[in-house]
Amino acid sequence: MVRPLGFLVGLGFITALVLAIFTTPLSNEENVALSFHKHPRHLKLASDGLVPHWDKAQLQRGMQVYKEVCSACHSLNLVAFRNIEDLGYTEGQVKTFAKGFQVPSINPDTGEVATRDGAPSDHFPAPYLNEVAARAANNNALPPDLSLITKAREGGKNYVYSLLTGYQNPPANLPAELRPSTGLHYNPYFANLNLAMAKPLSDNQVTYADGTKASVDQMAKDVSAFLVWTAEPKLVTRVQVGWATFFFLLIFTVLAYLSYRNIWADKKH
Amino acid sequence: MASESELNAGIEDGVRRRDFINIAAVSFAGVGAVAVVLPLVNQMNPSADVLALSTTEIDISAIQPGQAIKTSWRKQPVFVRNLVAKEIAEAKAVPLGDLRDPETIDQRTKAGKENWLITLGVCTHLGCVPLGAAEGESRGDFGGYFCPCHGSHYDTAARIRKGPAPKNLVVPPYEFTSDTVVTIG
Amino acid sequence: MSFPWAKPYEPTHPLMKWMDEKLPIPRLVYNATGPGYPVPRNLNYFWNFGVLAGAALMIQIITGIVLAMHYAANAGVAFNSVEHIMRDVNAGWFIRYAHMNGASMFFIVVYLHIFRGLYYGSYKAPREMVWLLGVVIFLLMMATAFMGYVLPWGQMSFWGAQVITGFFSAIPLVGEPVRQWLLGGFVPDNATLNRFFSLHYLLPFVILGVIILHIWALHIPGSNNPTGIEVKDEQDTVPFHPYYTAKDGFGLGIFLLVFVALTFFSPNLLGHPDNYIPANSLSTPAHIVPEWYFLPFYAILKAFTFNFLWIDAKLWGVIAMFASIALLFFLPWLDSSPVKSSTYRPLYRIFFWILVVDVFLLGWCGMQPAEQPWVILSQIGAIYYFAHFLVILPIVSRIERPLPMPNSITEAVLAKHAPDTASGPAAA
Numbered sequence: 001m002v003r004p005l006g007f008l009v010g011l012g013f014i015t016a017l018v019l020a021i022f023t024t025p026l027s028n029e030e031n032v033a034l035s036f037h038k039h040p041r042h043l044k045l046a047s048d049g050l051v052p053h054w055d056k057a058q059l060q061r062g063m064q065v066y067k068e069v070c071s072a073c074h075s076l077n078l079v080a081f082r083n084i085e086d087l088g089y090t091e092g093q094v095k096t097f098a099k100g101f102q103v104p105s106i107n108p109d110t111g112e113v114a115t116r117d118g119a120p121s122d123h124f125p126a127p128y129l130n131e132v133a134a135r136a137a138n139n140n141a142l143p144p145d146l147s148l149i150t151k152a153r154e155g156g157k158n159y160v161y162s163l164l165t166g167y168q169n170p171p172a173n174l175p176a177e178l179r180p181s182t183g184l185h186y187n188p189y190f191a192n193l194n195l196a197m198a199k200p201l202s203d204n205q206v207t208y209a210d211g212t213k214a215s216v217d218q219m220a221k222d223v224s225a226f227l228v229w230t231a232e233p234k235l236v237t238r239v240q241v242g243w244a245t246f247f248f249l250l251i252f253t254v255l256a257y258l259s260y261r262n263i264w265a266d267k268k269h
Numbered sequence: 270m271a272s273e274s275e276l277n278a279g280i281e282d283g284v285r286r287r288d289f290i291n292i293a294a295v296s297f298a299g300v301g302a303v304a305v306v307l308p309l310v311n312q313m314n315p316s317a318d319v320l321a322l323s324t325t326e327i328d329i330s331a332i333q334p335g336q337a338i339k340t341s342w343r344k345q346p347v348f349v350r351n352l353v354a355k356e357i358a359e360a361k362a363v364p365l366g367d368l369r370d371p372e373t374i375d376q377r378t379k380a381g382k383e384n385w386l387i388t389l390g391v392c393t394h395l396g397c398v399p400l401g402a403a404e405g406e407s408r409g410d411f412g413g414y415f416c417p418c419h420g421s422h423y424d425t426a427a428r429i430r431k432g433p434a435p436k437n438l439v440v441p442p443y444e445f446t447s448d449t450v451v452t453i454g
Numbered sequence: 455m456s457f458p459w460a461k462p463y464e465p466t467h468p469l470m471k472w473m474d475e476k477l478p479i480p481r482l483v484y485n486a487t488g489p490g491y492p493v494p495r496n497l498n499y500f501w502n503f504g505v506l507a508g509a510a511l512m513i514q515i516i517t518g519i520v521l522a523m524h525y526a527a528n529a530g531v532a533f534n535s536v537e538h539i540m541r542d543v544n545a546g547w548f549i550r551y552a553h554m555n556g557a558s559m560f561f562i563v564v565y566l567h568i569f570r571g572l573y574y575g576s577y578k579a580p581r582e583m584v585w586l587l588g589v590v591i592f593l594l595m596m597a598t599a600f601m602g603y604v605l606p607w608g609q610m611s612f613w614g615a616q617v618i619t620g621f622f623s624a625i626p627l628v629g630e631p632v633r634q635w636l637l638g639g640f641v642p643d644n645a646t647l648n649r650f651f652s653l654h655y656l657l658p659f660v661i662l663g664v665i666i667l668h669i670w671a672l673h674i675p676g677s678n679n680p681t682g683i684e685v686k687d688e689q690d691t692v693p694f695h696p697y698y699t700a701k702d703g704f705g706l707g708i709f710l711l712v713f714v715a716l717t718f719f720s721p722n723l724l725g726h727p728d729n730y731i732p733a734n735s736l737s738t739p740a741h742i743v744p745e746w747y748f749l750p751f752y753a754i755l756k757a758f759t760f761n762f763l764w765i766d767a768k769l770w771g772v773i774a775m776f777a778s779i780a781l782l783f784f785l786p787w788l789d790s791s792p793v794k795s796s797t798y799r800p801l802y803r804i805f806f807w808i809l810v811v812d813v814f815l816l817g818w819c820g821m822q823p824a825e826q827p828w829v830i831l832s833q834i835g836a837i838y839y840f841a842h843f844l845v846i847l848p849i850v851s852r853i854e855r856p857l858p859m860p861n862s863i864t865e866a867v868l869a870k871h872a873p874d875t876a877s878g879p880a881a882a
Contacts, residue, residue: 002787003848010844013777016770017837020760021830028825050719078537082321121321144731148537151722152730191740231730234540234547241548242718249714252301253707255294260700262290267692268871269495291696294703308545312520317542 033178036171038188040158045225050243052236054229056088061208062226063087065219068206070146073138073197075126078147079230082120086233094120101125139183141196150224151231157224162189164220167199319343324454326446329385337402339390342441342453346390348402348414348427349451356412356425357383363424370437374426377440387443387451388427392416394434399423414438456673459688461489486673492691493698494679496867500574501677501698502705503567508665509706510560513713515658517553525605527651529644532607533732551721552713557599558724559713561747564595573806575682575794580675582786587668589782591661596779598657599745601650604642608729609739615642615650617742621755624772641735681866682794683859690863741823749820750813750839751775756824757836774836781843788843791851793859801854805846812838 046055063084066076081098085091101118103125118125127143128134135142150156166189170179180186184194201216208214228235325342329349332338337350352360360374378386390398394416400406401414401423409415410431411424421432428437443453463484465471474481484490524543526535539546568588571577577585600618604611619636623629638645676685685691692698716723724746728739744752758770765773781788796803812835819832860866 002784003790006781006784006788006844007848009777009781010840013770013774013840014837014845016758016760016762016765016774017833017840019762020758020767021833023760024826024829024833026826026830078534078541080318080321082317083541119324121318148730152727154727156727232540232547238547238551238718238721242714245714245718246711248297248301248304249707249710252294252297253704253711255290255297256700256704256707258290259294260704263696263700267495267697268867269497269692291700298703308548309516309520311544312546312549313523314544316524316538316544316546318538319542 032175033193036174036178036188036193037191038162038166040155040162040189041165043158043161043221043224045157045221045228047225047228047235050239052239054086054236055225057210058222058225059087059229060089061210061212061219062222062224062229064206064208065201065223066146066226069200069219070223071124071127073127073134073143074146075128075143076124076147076230077126077145078123080121080123081118083233086229091120098122139196143197146227146230148231150227157228159189160227161220161224163187163195164201164223165217166190324452327451327453328449329451330449334384336404339402342389346398346402347441347453348386348388348390348438350386350388350402350427352384352386352425359412360424360426360428363428369429369435372426372428372437377426377428377437379445382445385451386425386427387453388438388440390414391439392418392421392434393429393436393438394419394421394432399438456485456490457492457676457685457688457691459691460485460492461693463488463490486669487699488695489693491673491694492685492688493677493694494685494690494863495692495697496679496681496863497677497698497701498680499701499705500566500570500680502702502709503563503570505702506563506705506709507560507567509709510556510563511658511661511665513556514553514560515662517549517556518655518658520549521553522655525651527605527648529607529647529733532605532647536606548717551717554725555713555716555721557602558716558745558747559709560595561599563709564592565747568592569810572809573796573803574678574680575789575791575796576678577786578789578794579786581672581678583671584668585786586783587664587671589779591664591668592782593779594657594661594664596748598654598661599747601654601657603729603745604647604650605654606729607647607733609731609733609737610726610729610742612642612733612735613738613742614744615646618744619646621772621775624769626769642733643735678794679863680795680797681860681863682798683861683863683866686862687864743821746817746821749818750816751778751820753816753820753832754778754836754839756820757829757832759829759833774840778836778839781840785843785847789847789851791854791856793856798857798859799854800857801850802847805842805850808838809842812842 046053046058066074081094081101084097085094089097098118098120101122101124102115103118103122105114105116106112107114126145128137131142144152150160153159155162166187167185168188170186174186178193180194184196185198186193187195201219203216204214206214206219212218232238323343325340325347327338327340327347327349329338329351332349332351334351334353335356337348340347340349357374365371365373374383374386377388378384390402392399395418397416397418399409399414399416399421401408407415407417409422411422413423413425413427413430415422416432416434419433421434422430423434423438424430426437427440429435441453443451446452463474463481465474465480470480473479521539524535524539524546526532536550539550541547543549571585571588600614604615615637619633619642622636623633625632634640636646637643638649676691679685726743731739743749752775755771755775758767758774760770761767762770791799791802793799796806816832816835816839819828819835822828860869
């Protein structure tokens with residue numbers, strides 16, 4: 001009984017699928033935008049690979065770029081000032097750095113909205129009060145929070161780096177409907193080619209304390225490295241713990257294998 | 270039908286050496302299991318963001334002599350009390366031998382700032398918040414603090430004098446960052 | 455319940471004797487996974503995956519309980535509470551990544567376990583109940599994994615919940631009310647998140663219960679083996695402990711090595727970047743895909759693009775997707791061949807491997823956008839999937855002529871070790 005019924009049910013599905021095959025056009029709608037879209041360029045960082053470390057000087061420069069350029073529009077909600085001790089700052093430096101920010105607070109006497117000096121336990125304050133304010137100030141585009149950006153985009157750090165360095169004039173053969181309209185900017189690394197963010201970096205926009213030349217490429221690299229850290233501050237620890245665990249388990253597995261062979265030595269199987 | 274000897278060959282040789290491997294493998298498994306338990310236990314300790322909140326700044330300029338305020342440090346209540354001379358004298362008059370947890374008032378305040386008594390508002394018996402910090406609350410038999418849960422009385426140096434509590438109210442680590450600002454933690 | 459030669463439990467220590475009289479748990483363990491359970495001596499490494507699935511479930515339960523101590527099932531803070539675990543909780547990143555990748559490891563070993571059963575005919579009499587309970591476990595796992603994926607409240611969480619509950623809106627007449635009932639609203643929101651968290655915490659323990667039944671049902675006929683020939687006498691078996699505990703220990707080592715490599719070196723390999731963007735009910739990610747372990751079924755869902763008979767394409771897809779799993783319940787009766795192991799089934803073996811390729815093909819198509827050639831490939835893949843189980847299998851089991859089989863497990867083992875027949879076809 002199961003087999004004849006199953007046969008009929010199977011026939012039903014197969015017929016529906018065969019009909020679906022013959023009614024689905026075999027050619028795709030041409031996606032012109034796709035042919036102009038570019039894959040992110042590779043960015044090599046110290047935190048890559050299986051023996052990663054943090055290039056603290058680079059992370060510090062990256063944070064400077066974030067603070068002086070990106071933070072005008074982009075929040076960094078998940079990062080607290082205390083976290084930047086990871087970048088090689090001392091407790092005192094962190095305190096001073098935090099004091100340089102005004103964070104939202106409440107006036108203790110009146111209960112009104114106020115600000116106060118930042119403390120290490122505070123997070124980087126957001127540039128806008130809320131999403132509506134952010135959109136209102138940015139031509140209805142919402143600058144995303146950058147804390148997780150290198151984990152939240154296909155291509156990660158490569159994408160961020162490519163996007164920051166990828167602004168260019170639209171190619172001559174770009175169809176009119178793909179050309180940037182008012183308030184948009186052409187960038188082949190962006191999914192639909194035109195994004196609301198204007199080219200954020202220009203040469204010597206920041207002055208690095210360590211004397212590194214602040215070219216667009218250098219700043220893009222540095223801030224991408226910094227955003228790799230903000231997205232996963234435990235990355236280096238994670239891989240290091242991983243190796244210790246892996247080697248321990250490797251020894252265990254070898255022992256377990258020998259033990260298995262040993263116990264089965266007298267049994268054919 | 271196969272005989273047992275066909276299926277099972279060479280049982281006796283090298284049994285001791287082989288036992289060692291089994292023991293080593295099981296020991297490794299045991300060590301590994303313990304190593305995994307550590308992070309699973311440690312995760313219950315205070316997390317980094319909780320530890321980061323461990324300093325609090327308090328403005329004491331508005332506290333009049335004889336008054337106290339209740340504030341918080343690590344989400345625990347903290348009593349900051351501006352002692353009057355009479356209260357300091359009372360505390361000094363008590364012989365240390367009479368105290369359950371002998372400490373002088375000088376040990377419990379900062380030199381030059383003896384009028385500022387800063388303690389946790391957590392009864393050392395079972396953790397209730399004692400009365401006496403706010404205006405009009407009972408200060409107990411010794412003019413300090415009184416815990417209504419089980420009737421512990423603290424004196425003007427917040428030392429336990431009567432009732433079930435074993436210890437004086439805890440003095441948290443703090444320092445005067447200026448004449449009017451105290452940083453706890 | 456077991457073979458007559460099974461070693462009886464005989465406690466010697468007075469404490470164990472006392473325990474045996476009051477609550478004979480040691481006896482139960484002894485007879486279930488100890489020396490008291492005789493197991494065919496010829497099991498290969500594919501028989502490791504049952505124990506490994508159990509290990510994976512334990513890893514998920516332990517890490518899950520710990521995560522629940524820090525996670526907040528509230529739409530306003532869920533996303534940040536996960537990031538709080540990743541950044542601030544002691545070893546939180548390790549526990550979260552272990553839970554995340556533990557789910558994938560669980561599915562990997564369970565899929566291998568299922569395909570082992572398909573290849574060696576473990577679903578056939580007298581083990582139909584073992585198979586049926588296994589399918590129940592698989593369904594519960596899928597439900598648990600789906601609801602777990604919603605909890606971080608990222609974009610994929612939200613839109614996954616939206617799309618999967620959308621299946622139910624395909625039901626005629628009552629579809630939309632059923633969907634609203636499932637969600638507790640019109641879109642996934644706080645109510646959805648809370649009920650999913652509650653059920654995500656509950657279901658693993660239900661799975662644990664069904665696993666106990668699964669093992670219980672297994673112990674009545676005893677384990678299958680690569681020859682598919684039932685155990686005949688004591689020579690065919692070895693005690694579970696120490697023989698298979700040792701072998702499973704080694705298997706566990708390999709399993710953990712893979713698990714550790716994934717968790718520590720590439721924890722987001724099997725995840726999706728969009729889930730690091732907080733849920734937003736006003737913006738759909740450009741390309742929604744489920745977790746990898748659902749991809750073959752997702753491909754089947756998408757393969758139906760034609761309104762056939764009085765059923766529209768959407769409903770066909772949903773019915774077919776559920777049917778693709780539900781038909782596994784009927785497998786013991788769809789395949790009527792008395793021979794279990796594919797080793798002796800030359801024709802079935804070919805179709806088995808086509809099915810393996812087909813499932814990979816479907817999985818690949820499930821990952822792709824709804825464009826050609828992926829649509830037609832998923833349609834062909836889905837045709838084969840249904841044809842395999844509902845048409846080919848019943849026919850093959852009738853017309854196939856099995857290869858000559860040994861008389862017993864022992865004979866098969868000795869044949870393998872005899873030097874002159876060692877090169878014989880597919881003796882494993």
